[in-house]
Amino acid sequence: MGKQKFYDTAVKQERAVLVGVITPNSSEEQEREYLEELAFLVDTAGGKVEKTFTQKMLRPERATFVGSGKLEEIKAYVQSEEIDMVVFDDELTPSQLRNIERELQVKILDRSNLILDIFAERAQTAQAKTQVELAQLQYMLPRLTRMWTHLERQKGGIGMRGPGETQIETDRRIILSKISLFKERLKQIDKQNETQRKSRGQLIRVALVGYTNVGKSTIMNMLSKSEVFAENKLFATLDTTVRKVVIDNVPFLLSDTVGFIRKLPHHLVECFKSTLDEVREADILIHVVDVSHPGFEDQINTVNETLKDLGARDKETIVVFNKIDAYTPPDEDDLVALENGKMSLADFQNTWMAQHNAPAIFISATEKENVEAFRQLLYDRVKAVHTERYPYDNLLY
Structure with missing residues (x-):
């Protein structure tokens, strides 16, 4: 042999x-x-x-x-x-x-x-898959010549997942037809989602928002005691997850949403707005911030700008500074950090509270640090909103 x-x-x-x-x-x-x-x-x-x-x-x-x-x-x-x-x-x-x-x-x-390629790999539900394919087709449309002449030689891999690889023969007319079809499909999914939201009754809605990879899914798991996919990668989840959560005697709906990012393609923002309906429909937003990230203040601004685009900037918001266990205060000899205004966690906390008239809390979701204070703050805010909206509903309290 x-x-x-x-x-x-x-x-x-x-x-x-x-x-x-x-x-x-x-x-x-x-x-x-x-x-x-x-x-x-x-x-x-x-x-x-x-x-x-x-x-x-x-x-x-x-x-x-x-x-x-x-x-x-x-x-x-x-x-x-x-x-x-x-x-x-x-x-x-x-x-x-x-x-x-x-x-x-x-x-x-x-x-x-x-x-787009990462989104194509990570989309799970029919809604997310449809939204990603729509965005990919919109991206491809002005690039038809390049895509069509070169894709035949490609062997797939990063940047080549999705419709381009299997539809080399597709021309502009068929792509436009597909875009129209996907938009109609998303309208139907939106209607179904709207019906589901209406059927959830009078529970207060809370939505987790924040830059990608700040720990939203970890906080979701912590509060709802359920396993939502979480990993140290960008866009670990694309699909909105909704869970019923009860803190003491107060039930509410908690939703996790796709992470925001700088320079997000505009057509992606457009087609993902339906995924972010949970943000628009929410009564309270929990804006999660990775305080250990050197550019976290820029990330806060990016999220706020996106919320403004969604018409959700003025909603009641609790800012949760997560990952305090990984925060590194500046060394006294680190002149660059000191010149850039980096300060100790305590100083930053005091400065933030003094400048912003909004609830904020500093926690570590993985180390369970200050988590009970966070639960209490959330409990107080949800209870206050429910009492204001349903003043005669004494069943909860």
């Missing part, structure tokens, strides 16, 4: 480089944070970042996003290190995509495409 052959059937991890542009509107520190987040997105999608390229420019170059010299530098690295894909931190125009791909001869993704 001849020698038996063994084949490695494991999926090869795709190796990536990241590209960002520093403009007068963004500082080097900001762009570093964006690129760290982009690296986290690549990791979430299953890739591995090997190197990051940045370039200072007044504005991204129209033809190739970065200058010709920088593109040559990227090309040399891509070829010498046999890189699989190059990921840009901003949305590329169809012509930029074509030009860069022609020059680098590898797969080119932008931030929007990468986020």
Whole structure:
């Protein structure tokens, strides 16, 4: 008998480089944070970042996003290190995509495409899957030439999951028809969801909101004592989960929602608004913040801007600063941190409470630190809303 052959059937991890542009509107520190987040997105999608390229420019170059010299530098690295894909931190125009791909001869993704790919992998319910496919088709529509001429040679992988891979023959007319069909399907799902919400009776509704990966699902599990999928990756959950929770003698509905993120593709925000109906319908919002993240104040602003877009900015909100166990106060010798205004947790807590006339609490959901005080605060707020809305309902109390 001849020698038996063994084949490695494991999926090869795709190796990536990241590209960002520093403009007068963004500082080097900001762009570093964006690129760290982009690296986290690549990791979430299953890739591995090997190197990051940045370039200072007044504005991204129209033809190739970065200058010709920088593109040559990227090309040399891509070829010498046999890189699989190059990921840009901003949305590329169809012509930029074509030009860069022609020059680098590898797969080119932008931030929007990468986020769509993660959403496609993580969508579970019919609603989430429909929303993701709709967003993918809307993204593909202006990029038909590039997608159709190159997808035949692609072997799948990051950025290529979803409708593009199996519908190479689809033309513009059929895509528009599909977009229309998905929009109709989402309307039907919205109607069904609205009926479900109406059937929940007079229970007060509370919705968890926050930047992606701040611990919303962990808090959901902690409060509802049920297992909602939670992991240290971006967009661990796309689908809104609703649980009935009882604290002491007060029942209410608690919903977990998809995490917000900077530079989220606008068509994704649009098509995910129905998922965020739980936010619009909520009586109280719990805005969860990862206080250990160096850019948590920017994340707060991103969430507030998204809530404003949804028409939910003025709702009663409890701000929960989570992960206090991982917060690192500045060292007395760390002049950069001190100059940037970083302070001890106690100082930050006092400053925040003095500046904002809104309930806030500092906890660690994983370490169960200050959790009982959080439960009490939530109990008081839900009870107050219920008493105000149903003054003659004494069944609960």
